[in-house]
Every structure is written in structure tokens, then in C-alpha cells.
Amino acid sequence: MPLEKKRVFSGIQPTGNIHLGNYLGAIKNWVQSQEQYENIFCIVNAHAITTKQDPHLLKQMTYNLAAMLLACGIDPKKSILFIQSEVNEHACLAWILDCFIPMGEMSRMTQFKDKSQKNAHNINVGLFNYPALMAADILLYDTDYVPVGEDQQQHIELTRNVALKFNTEYKTVFKLPEALIPKQGARIMSLSDPEKKMSKSDTKPHSIISLLDSPDEIFAKFKRSTTDSLNSISFNKEQKGVYNLLSIYQLLSQKTKEDIEKEFFNVGYGELKKRVAQVVVEYFAPIQENYYKLQKEQDYLHSILTEGANKAREIASHRYSIIKECVGLL
Ligand code: ATP
Ligand code: LTN
Numbered sequence: 441m442p443l444e445k446k447r448v449f450s451g452i453q454p455t456g457n458i459h460l461g462n463y464l465g466a467i468k469n470w471v472q473s474q475e476q477y478e479n480i481f482c483i484v485n486a487h488a489i490t491t492k493q494d495p496h497l498l499k500q501m502t503y504n505l506a507a508m509l510l511a512c513g514i515d516p517k518k519s520i521l522f523i524q525s526e527v528n529e530h531a532c533l534a535w536i537l538d539c540f541i542p543m544g545e546m547s548r549m550t551q552f553k554d555k556s557q558k559n560a561h562n563i564n565v566g567l568f569n570y571p572a573l574m575a576a577d578i579l580l581y582d583t584d585y586v587p588v589g590e591d592q593q594q595h596i597e598l599t600r601n602v603a604l605k606f607n608t609e610y611k612t613v614f615k616l617p618e619a620l621i622p623k624q625g626a627r628i629m630s631l632s633d634p635e636k637k638m639s640k641s642d643t644k645p646h647s648i649i650s651l652l653d654s655p656d657e658i659f660a661k662f663k664r665s666t667t668d669s670l671n672s673i674s675f676n677k678e679q680k681g682v683y684n685l686l687s688i689y690q691l692l693s694q695k696t697k698e699d700i701e702k703e704f705f706n707v708g709y710g711e712l713k714k715r716v717a718q719v720v721v722e723y724f725a726p727i728q729e730n731y732y733k734l735q736k737e738q739d740y741l742h743s744i745l746t747e748g749a750n751k752a753r754e755i756a757s758h759r760y761s762i763i764k765e766c767v768g769l770l
Contacts, residue, residue, distance in 0.1 A: 446584040448477040448620075451484040451524070451577055453640075454501040455491070457650040458508050460720070461638035464625035464691050465589030471513035473587070479519035480581055480752060481509065486524045486531065487574070490567040491559055491641070506741050508651065511730035522748035524577065529756040533576035534569070536767060540609075541572055541602050549594060558641060575599035580756045583617045590626040591637060593619055610766040625691050631665040634680035652728060655721045662717040663710075673704040673712055682712070689716045692723045 450470060452462065470481060485502050502523060514521055524530055546552075549571055556563040574595050578586055579602075586596055596619040603614035630636045630647040638648055646661045653661070667681040675697050677683055690700055704712055734741065764770075 445476070445478045447480065447582060448473065448585045448587060449480045449482070449578050449581050449583040449617075450587050451482040451487070451574070452505065452509075453484050453488045454498065454505040455488050455493070456501065456640040457652050458505070458512075459628075459638055459640060459651065460649040460688060461589065461628035462640070463512070463651060464628050464688070465622065466587060467509065467512050467514075468625070468691075469587045469620065469622055470519075474513075474515060474518040477585065480583075480755075481514060481519055481521050482524050482577060482752075483509075483522070484524045484574075484577065487570060490564065490570050491555070492562055503738065503741055504735060506745055507734040508731055510734050510741075510744070511727050512651075516744045516748070520748045520751045521744060522752045523745055526745070526749035527580075527753045527756050529580055529753075529760040530573065530576050533580055533760060533763060534573040536763065536769075537572045537575050537579070537602050537606075538569060540605055541575075541598065545598060545601065546571065549598070551591065551595070555641075571595045571598050572602075575602050578617050579603055579614050580759050581752075582615050582755075582759065584615060585620045586617050587620040587622075589628075589637075590621055593621060606766075613763055613766060624687055628688065629680060629684040631661055631684075634666055634684050649720060651724055652731070658721050659714070659717045662713040662720075665713060667709050667713075671709065673707060673709075674701050682709070685712060685716045689719055692719045 448470070450466060452458075452466065458467065470479065473479075483502055483505050485498060488498060488501075506521065506523075509521060510516070546568065552568055552570065555567055559567070575598060578596075578599050586592075586599075588596070596617065600616045603616055607614055628638045630638050630642060630644075631649065632644050632647040636642075636647075640648070642648055646664050649658060649661055662685070665681060665685065667685070668679050670679060670682075672679070673682060673686070675683060675686055686700060686704075689695075690697065693700075695703070
């Protein structure tokens with residue numbers, strides 16, 4: 441008998457266009473390891489409403505994100521792709537987990553602190569409880585691995601802690617999931633401020649390379665990107681801006697660090713920025729083409745997402761009935 445494949449679960453919010461950080465930190469790895477694992481990918485629209493969303497636009501962005509994930513190479517024959525709000529058990533389990541997560545631990549989440557600074561006018565309870573819903577997403581599916589960018593590590597720790605607490609108090613119902621964080625690309629930095637991660641919610645558009653940016657936009661954004669005054673091109677972590685550009689170049693060109701450092705020996709920053717931009721443009725051109733085709737096929741997207749939700753619901757409802765029983769809910 442072949443060994444059973446390990447299960448991967450990951451999620452992404454439909455809060456705007458996918459950027460280079462989302463792609464290199466998460467999606468690229470989801471696509472590459474589809475064969476190796478049993479995969480469940482979730483468009484986490486319930487997480488998205490922790491910040492203000494226009495309802496009509498949120499629906500559109502949810503479908504656009506599905507089109508983008510398929511365009512990037514998520515294969516519905518190998519992976520379940522579904523929308524979080526289509527499976528009620530996520531919200532139900534989040535409530536149960538809320539009753540097991542200590543306030544102190546939840547209060548230490550750095551993403552909450554960052555997001556409440558950015559959304560000072562709307563610091564709601566959902567934003568605070570966000571990690572409980574994420575833990576529910578993961579624990580509902582007996583997940584082994586969670587491929588994410590580095591910023592999500594703390595949430596996965598919390599997920600493991602609540603699972604362990606629950607298992608200890610009742611019986612072992614939850615697997616303890618592990619984060620799969622790539623060695624490179626786990627934290628792609630903002631182009632304008634290489635001290636900060638590239639983020640969809642950044643207010644400066646030139647900080648982010650969207651996967652849908654035109655070649656002109658890509659060249660212009662890299663041209664403006666922040667470097668330093670050292671005029672030296674090597675994988676030196678102290679040179680945060682240059683390091684970020686080189687990492688992007690390496691991940692998309694598949695060249696080795698040594699070859700890249702040779703290639704850029706005696707080359708200026710202006711030329712480095714041009715070559716990075718060129719590799720980004722070439723890499724994303726076919727993905728953009730696929731995306732625009734798929735985006736027009738709303739019925740096809742609907743059928744993939746419905747099929748995905750049906751499969752996810754089957755797993756989730758079975759698991760939820762076991763968990764509910766443990767705590768004495770009818
Ligand atoms: P927001 O700004 O709305 O919080 P985001 O850009 O952080 O959005 P998410 O939808 O929250 O994006 O994240 C989706 C996935 O992309 C997660 O696995 C996350 O860790 C990863 N990710 C996000 N930003 C980066 C980044 N700059 N570098 C590497 N991975 C990232
Ligand atoms: N919190 C994540 C998105 C997310 C997620 C998940 C990731 C929601 N549920 C489950 C992995 C597994 C984020 O902000 N990037």
C-alpha cells in the first residue's frame with residue numbers, strides 16, 4: 441500500500457491584487473508541491489471582513505482571486521479550492537476555540553498590533569479574534585502542513601497551542617500542524633521601505649509589485665525602489681533593499697547566488713533594477729494571460745469553487761461533529 445499523502449492547508453485573503461510577496465512566500469510553493477501532498481486551499485473571505493470591505497467588490501475580488509490562483513497553476517484535479525464562507529463549520533469551530541485561547545496569548549499577536557495601527561478607526565473584535573478563525577481553518581481538516589510566509593508563524597504557534605490544550609483536556613482530536621516557511625522568499629520587502637514587508641494594504645502603490653502590473657508599471661516601480669549608497673551588489677543582508685531585489689531575481693530566474701553575484705560584478709544599481717524588472721515581466725506575462733482568460737469564465741470558476749466547497753464541507757462537517765461531541769454541544 442502506498443503511504444498516504446500528508447495534507448496541506450493554506451489560506452489567502454481576497455483583499456486586493458496578489459503581490460510578489462504573496463506569490464513568492466506562499467502561492468509558488470503551493471503550486472510546486474501539489475503533487476507531493478493532498479492540498480486544500482481556501483479563499484478566506486470571512487477574514488477579509490475584519491477590515492472594511494465594499495460588499496459588491498468583495499464578491500468580485502473573491503472570484504478574481506480564484507482566477508488568479510488557477511492562473512498561477514493551482515490545479516483543481518490535484519487540489520481543493522474553495523471559499524471559506526461556503527463552509528459554516530469554520531465559524532462554528534472558531535467559536536469553540538475562542539473559549540480555549542487565553543486572552544494573554546491572543547493579545548500578543550503582532551499582526552493584530554500592526555493591523556490595528558493601520559485601521560485605528562476600526563479596531564473590531566473580529567480583527568482581534570482573527571487567529572482563532574485561522575486556527576479553525578487549519579484544525580478542521582486534520583492538517584499536517586501549512587505553507588505560509590514568515591508573518592504567519594506566530595498564528596500557527598497559537599494554532600498548535602490551542603490544539604494541544606484541547607487534546608489534553610478531552611482526547612486527541614487535533615493533529616498539531618507545522619508551518620512550512622520557505623528558506624527564501626518568506627518575507628519579500630516593500631520596494632519603498634525595505635524595513636517593512638510588502639503588504640496588500642500598503643497605502644503607497646509603488647511599494648508593491650502586483651501580479652497584474654503592466655510592464656511599464658513594473659519597470660517604473662523597480663526604478664524608484666529604495667537601495668543604498670554603497671554601490672555594491674551582493675547577497676549582504678545588511679543592504680536590505682539590494683538584498684530584496686537580488687532575492688526576487690534569484691527566485692524568479694532560478695540562478696544560483698554565485699552566478700548572480702558574478703553577473704552583477706561591476707554593475708550599477710540602475711542596471712540591477714532593470715534586470716530584476718525584466719525577469720518579473722517575463723515571469724508573470726503568461727500568468728497574466730491565463731488570468732484574463734479565466735476571469736471571463738465566471739461559470740467555470742463557479743463550478744470549481746462549488747465542487748471545492750462540497751469536498752471541503754464533507755471533511756469539515758465530519759470533523760466538526762467529533763469536536764462538538766467532545767465539548768458537550770448538541
Ligand atoms: P494584508 O496586507 O491584507 O494583510 P497580505 O499582503 O499580508 O495582506 P495575505 O492574504 O494576508 O496577504 O497573505 C497571503 C499569504 O502571503 C500568507 O501566507 C502570507 O504569509 C504571505 N505573504 C504576505 N506578504 C508576504 C511577503 N511580503 N513576503 C512573503 N510572504 C508574504
Ligand atoms: N492569516 C493568513 C490567511 C489565512 C490562513 C489561514 C493561512 C487565513 N486562514 C489558514 C494559512 C492557513 C494571512 O493573513 N495571510
